[in-house]
Amino acid sequence: MDNxxxxxxxxxxxxxxxxxxxxxxxxxxxxxxxxxARRGFFWACLIGMGAMVMxxxxxxxxxxxxSSIFASKFMxxxxxxxxxxxxxxxxxxxxxxxxLPATTPTVEAVEHKLxxxxxxxxxxxxxxxxxxxxxxxxxxxxxxxxxxxxNDTFLSKGICVxxxxxxxxxxxLLLSFLVAxxxxxxxxxxxxxxxxxxxxVLLLAGVFVGVQLVRMLAxxxxx
Numbered sequence: 118m119d120n121x122x123x124x125x126x127x128x129x130x131x132x133x134x135x136x137x138x139x140x141x142x143x144x145x146x147x148x149x150x151x152x153x154a155r156r157g158f159f160w161a162c163l164i165g166m167g168a169m170v171m172x173x174x175x176x177x178x179x180x181x182x183x184s185s186i187f188a189s190k191f192m193x194x195x196x197x198x199x200x201x202x203x204x205x206x207x208x209x210x211x212x213x214x215x216x217l218p219a220t221t222p223t224v225e226a227v228e229h230k231l232x233x234x235x236x237x238x239x240x241x242x243x244x245x246x247x248x249x250x251x252x253x254x255x256x257x258x259x260x261x262x263x264x265x266x267x268n269d270t271f272l273s274k275g276i277c278v279x280x281x282x283x284x285x286x287x288x289x290l291l292l293s294f295l296v297a298x299x300x301x302x303x304x305x306x307x308x309x310x311x312x313x314x315x316x317x318v319l320l321l322a323g324v325f326v327g328v329q330l331v332r333m334l335a336x337x338x339x340x
Contacts, residue, residue, distance in 0.1 A: 127273045130266040131280020132287075134257060139172075139285040140211075140315045145243055146292060146308055152236070153296035160236045161296055165289025167240025172250060173282045179254035180267075180274045197330045200260035204323030211316025214309055254281075264329065 153161030
């Protein structure tokens with residue numbers, strides 16, 4: 118039963134993390150808004166699915182890279198501190214979001230070489246051209262492991278990775294639906310408001326992580 122709840126926790130962490138972090142990150146959302154309003158729900162969904170497949174690859178690489186470093190109490194405390202700072206940084210960044218980039222120099226460079234034409238390929242290439250996604254998932258995988266949301270097992274990591282795919286895909290499906298239903302009325306302003314909500318949630322998560330870190334350091338001090 119304990120193993121079941123551990124796997125359930127890993128899956129839920131992935132779903133929630135995947136959903137929240139797909140809201141304001143990168144140019145994919147702008148692409149879905151523009152293309153979905155012009156070409157409809159199915160086309161927008163395919164862009165989102167392409168983005169999530171590449172995101173899944175980056176996420177899998179990141180989660181495969183951490184193992185025994187968390188056996189050290191010092192490293193665990195260091196990663197918890199990093200995760201606290203990272204969540205606070207992201208929360209403030211999302212709360213202060215005033216505009217969303219339609220593209221980036223690296224995305225433009227990759228698109229120039231690969232010339233994506235289908236919706237799925239457009240989404241895939243736009244995430245491929247954004248290496249910050251890999252850096253993001255490296256930090257998040259360390260955060261999940263430092264706080265024991267996932268275990269250092271293939272099954273636990275795999276379920277969490279699948280959860281991130283489900284969470285991110287759910288967001289892109291929702292966004293595609295809202296864009297298609299709104300017939301172009303769903304604007305970037307609405308997306309920015311969602312980014313602000315995501316930022317508030319991340320700040321709350323950062324405060325929770327901070328409290329946990331203080332408690333852990335207090336226990337170490339007493340020992």
